[in-house]
Amino acid sequence: MSATSHDPGAKLPRRKFNKLVSNPVFEDYSLRYAPKSFRTWSQYAVFSAALGGIAYLADQAIGGSLAVQFGFTNAFWGIIAAAVIIFLTGIPIAYYCAKYNVDVDLLTRGAGFGYLGSTITSVIYASFTFIFFALEGSIMAQAFNLYFGIPLPIGYAIGSLMIIPLVTFGMTLLSKLQVWTQPLWLLLLFAPPVAVLMEDPNAVSNWVNFAGASPSGDSFNPLLFGSAAGIALSLIAQIGEQADYLRFMPDKTKKSSFGWWLAVLGAGPGWVILGAAKQLMGSFFASVAVTHGTKLAQANEPIQMYHAGFTYIFGAGFAAITVATFFVILSQIKINVTNAYSGSLSWSNFFSRLLHVHPGRVIYIFFNVGISLTMMELNMFSVLGHILGFYSNVAVAWIGAVTADLVINKPILKLSPSYIEFKRAHLYNFNPVGFGAMVIASIISVLAFFHLFGDYAAAYSAFIALGVSFIASPIIAILTKGKYYVARETCYHAGVKHDTMSCASCGFEYEAQDMTGCPFHKGNICSLCCSLDSDCHDQCKKPHADPVLSFGTPADLSR
Template sequence: MTTSSKGRAPTSASADAAGLAATPGQLPVHDENDYARSRVPDSAKRGAGAILSVLVGFVTAFFFPLIGGLYLTQNGAAATWLGLIISFSVLIVLALIVSRTAAREGLTSELLTRGSGLGSVGSVLTTVIYAGTFVVYAGTEGQILASSIDLIWDLPDQIWYVVVGLVFLPMAWNGISAMTKILTWTVPVYFLLLVVAICIAWNRNDGMPSGMFTAMPEGAVGGVAGTVAVIAGLAGTVGINPFEAADYNRFIHAGQFRRKAAVTVVLPYVLLFFVAIPLGMYFTLITGSFTPSIYFVGLLGLLPGVALAWVSQIRVNLTNLHISSVTFTSGSEALGAHRLGRRLWLLFVTAASIALMWFDVLGNLSVFLEWTGIFLLAWVACVVADITVVRGRLKIVTGPVEYRSSHLRRYNAVGVTALLTGTTVASLVWLFATDPVLRGLSAYIGFVVAFAVHVTMAVVTKGRTYFADPLDARLAVNQARAAG
C-alpha cells in the first residue's frame, strides 16, 4: 500500500515490500541488491547468529590491534582504557537507537537518513562520505594484506594490490547470503591462530604483561589530555558504526530486536573495544611493536602469520565492500540512476580500493579519518535527534519512515542545515583550537550542535519540509488541523 495523495501513511513498515515475500512453502526471494532500495521483507529476515557472524568480521581487522598498541604508546595504558570505556558507552547508545529503528523499518542507513530530515537528494552527501569511508577502509586493509603476502612472494606492490583487490569480488558478489557462510567458516581458523599467538606471547613473557593497566611509555601524554586523544581518535569509529550496525540489524525481526540486541549490537562492540583493541596493547607490551603484520609473523612464523593476516582481512574487507556497494546503490536511486545495481557498484568499489592502494592510502590515513569522524558524528546526531525527539518525544512527524524519492522533498532544510552547521563548527574548532583537549573534543562539539539545530529546525518548520505533499497526514500540524 502506498501513501495516497492525501498523505496517508502505509499501514505496515513492510507493506511496500510485500510483493517480495515468499508464499508459504517457498524459499525467500533473493534480491541481488540486498534490499538496498526497499524495505527488507519478513521473508528475508535472519537470525541473530547470522548478523553476529557478519558484524564480528570487522572486529578481526588488524586496524584495531594496531590502534590499541599505538594509543598505549602515545597516551599510556590508563588513558587508553578510560578512552575506550567512554567511546564504547557513547557508541552503544547511538547504535541501539539507530539499529532498533532500522530493524523496525527494514531500511538501510541511507534510506533511513532520507526520511529522517535530509531529503532524497540531501542524503546523497552522507552516502558519499559513508560509503567512501568504507572504500578507504577496504584500500587500507587491502594494502596491509598485500604487504603480508609480499613477505612470502616478492613481487611489485602494484601487482599484489590488484590481486588483493580482485580476490574479494566473487566472495561479495552474492551479498549477505554468501558472506554469512564465508565469515562463519573462517571463524575457527582465525581464532585458532590468534589463540596460538596469544599463548606464545604469554609464555615468552612468563604471563600477562604487568603494564596492561598502568604502563606509561616514555613520551606518552596520559591524564585528561591522553584520554581525550583516544576519544578523538575513536570519533570516526563511534560515528560510523551505529550505521554499520543498522545496515545489518535491518535483517532482524522488529519484534525480536529487544531480546537479540545484546548479540547483534552490544556483543560485537564488546569484542571490538575490550578484546581486539586491548590485544594490541598486550602484544605491543610483549613484543615492543604495535604493528600486527610484524609481531604476528614474529610470534607464529612466516606462513602462519601471513595466514592469520589473510583470514583476518578477508573477514573485514567483505563487510567493507558490501556496505559501501549497498550504500552507493541506495544513493544512486535518489539521483535517478536505477540501473546502477549493487553488483555494478561492487565493481566500482573494488576498482577504487585498488586505486587507493596504488596511491598509498595507508600512509595518508590520519587526517582523512580525523575529519570523517567530525562529519559522521554530525550525521548520526541528525538521525538520532530525529528518531528520539522529532518523531519520539515531540511527534512532529509520525508513522513509518518515508524513503521513496517521489514522496520526499529533494532537500530537507531540517537535516541539511543541522549537518552542515555541526560539521562546520566542529571543523573550525579542529582547525583553529590551540588547546589539545578542546581540539580533541571537536567532533563531539559538532554532535551537540547538529543535534540542537536539527530539533530547532524541525520545531520552527513544523516538519513541513519532510514530505513532497505539504498536506501529508503524517505531519502533526496537519493532524491537528484535521482534528480541529
C-alpha cells in the same frame, strides 16, 4: 516525455532493468525495503553474519597506533570513551533498521534528512567503506610482504581483486562465509593474548607503562586523551555496515522477542564491545611487539603483532609466522567483503538519486574497490591517524543528527513520524532538521579540528560534532514544526503488511511496504522505479495531486 506533456490516457513504456538488477541474489534489494519473502535467515544467522563483519584487524591497528602515538593511559581511556558513545548512539539506529528492514541510507532519509538530503550521507558512509577497505587491504598486503616477500603495491592489488568475486553474490554468500569461518577466527583471535598472559608475567606491566612515542604518554593528558578518542570515534559509522545485515532480521514476535532483541543489540551496537576489546588488544600487542624487537614505527602493523603473539604458542619459527599470516588474511577477507558490499549499496543509493540510473549494485563494487586500491597505492596507512581524525568529525555529526531524531524528535517531541518513511514520493528533497544539524556540526567541528578555536577544541572536535548535531536537530525540528518530514501522507506504515502488488512501471511484484501510489503512472509504483523516474517531476507532491492508491488507508494498515 515530460510530466506536463504526458497524455493521461496513454500507456507509458515499461521500465526494463538489466539482469544484474532483476536478480535478487546479486542485488539483495540494495535500494529497497528488504521484503519478508527474502528475509529467510534466522536471528542467529543474521547475528553471526553481522559479527563476522567486524572481523577486521583495523581495530588492532588503530589501538596499536593510539598506544604508539599517545601512550597506554591516553589510548586506553580514549578507546573506552569512544566505545560508550558508539554503543549508545548505535542502539536506536540498530532497532529502527531491524524493525523496518531498511539500511542506514533509507533510515537517514526518514530521520530528518529528506530524499536528496541523505545523498551526502551516502557519500560519508561510502567514504567509511573505502577508507577502511584500504586500511584492511594494506594490512593484508603487509602480511603478503612479510610472509611471501610480495612488494606492497602488488599485494594491494591482490588483496583488492580477490574480494570482488566473493562479494558479487551479496548476502547469500556473505552469510555462509561469515558463519563457516567464525569458530576458527575466534580461536585464532583470542589464543595469542591468552598465551602471552600465561607465559610472560611482565606483559601487563610493560603494557600499562608503555609510553609509545609521546614524552607524556606514560600519564593522563587531556589533549592526548581527546585526540585518541576522536580517532577511535571514526568507527562510529560502522553501525551502517551492521545495519546492512540487520535489515534482514526476521519480524519480531511475542515468542521471539527476547532472542530478537538479543540479536539486534549484539549485531548492532554490540559490535563495539568486541571492537573496543580488539583495540585494547592492539595496544597490548604493540607493546609486546616492541618488546620482541619490532621497530616502534611498525608496532601498529597487525602482522607484526600476531607474529609476536603466536611465537608464545609455536616458538620463534616457521609455524608462528605461517599461522599469523593465515589469520591476518582470513580476517581481512571477512571484513573486506562487508566493506565492498556496503560500499556498493551506498554508491547505488547516491547515483540512483542524482542520475536516475541504476545499473546494479555489482557495478559499484568495482568503483568502490578502485577508490580503495588508489588510496592503498598512495600509502594511506602511514597517515592513518590524520585521516581518521578528520573523517570522524563528519561521521559523528551525521550519526549524532540521526540519533537525536530517533530518540528525541520521534518519541518525545513527536514532530518526526513514528515510522521510517523512505520513499521519494512521500519525502521533501531536503529536511533542514537532520541535514541542517549535520552541516552546522560538521563545519564547526572541522574548523575546531584545524585549531581555529585552540588546542583543546582541536583535540575534542569529534565531541563538539556530536554535541552540536544532537542539540541542533531538535531545535531545528521545533523551529520548523516538523513540517519538512513528510511531503504527502503515506497510505500505510512500513512494516505492517506483506501482500505483493505489481509495479505499474516495471511490472515486477513487490510487497506493499515498497510501493506507493503514482498519479503519473496511474497506479502503484515500486520505490526504485519511483527513484529512477526523471519524467514525473514529482507530480505526486504538487498541490491538488491525486495519487492512485489501490491498497488500504492508514487506518486499515497501521499497527
